[in-house]
Amino acid sequence: MKVNEAIIEVMKDVGAVGKGDRNTFHNFNFRGIDAVVNALSPAMKRHGVTVHPSQIIARDYEHYTTDKNKQGTACRLVVEYTITGPEGDVIHCVAAGESADTGDKATPKAMSVTFRTALLQTFALPTTETDPDAQVMERQAPRPVTGEASNLPDFRGMMQSATTPDEKNAIWNQAKEAGAPVKFLDELREIGS
Missing domain, CATH: 3.30.390.80 (DNA repair protein Rad52/59/22)
Known part of the structure; x- marks a missing residue:
């Protein structure tokens, strides 16, 4: 074979x-x-x-x-x-x-x-999840991103004070929604680990 x-x-x-x-x-x-x-x-x-x-x-x-x-x-x-x-x-x-x-x-x-x-x-291993093409996503207009972490709320301090994975995840998502740059989001991930 x-x-x-x-x-x-x-x-x-x-x-x-x-x-x-x-x-x-x-x-x-x-x-x-x-x-x-x-x-x-x-x-x-x-x-x-x-x-x-x-x-x-x-x-x-x-x-x-x-x-x-x-x-x-x-x-x-x-x-x-x-x-x-x-x-x-x-x-x-x-x-x-x-x-x-x-x-x-x-x-x-x-x-x-x-x-x-x-x-x-x-080996083209499938998952047991629903095909992502089965869902349709509507996009909003992109938010302006300043690229300046200094214009964001004190997500670093909030992340340092967070005690549970759920709190940390919520803070990271808030920073992302606020338009935080990728480098800043990576920094938050490191603070929370």
Whole structure:
């Protein structure tokens, strides 16, 4: 069986992988690397499919300091993966990922994101959620954004005083609604973590 045929057999066996993990800070569900690998691994073994990173195509690091004076690293990667079938033939896929960490985990986190993305795209794993095209969204005219964090209410102080994930999420959403720039929203996320 050729690699592309084996991939199709894995797809038939696995089906949907739901978004069972939760990001409480930004209030959304996601499919983590463990859920994806756990769903795929038995079928990949059964059909003789392996996946491994074969080349880091691009790598970028950015060092930053949080408002709490912690040193952090952001890592952005583009990785090529090799998918091998039971006959030894291969195909390649490329996936991008990024992460940030104030410890020593920025690169491993980014590798997990690229691996998860490569698997999701290669095996076209659906979720159990409603198709986003099933809903229609009406847009308002865009609000003017000043780009100046100094013109915003004291969201930093509010975030520092917040004690629950729900409070932090509400403050972040208020800042976003007020037109806070992305850099400021990232700073608020770091304060709340």
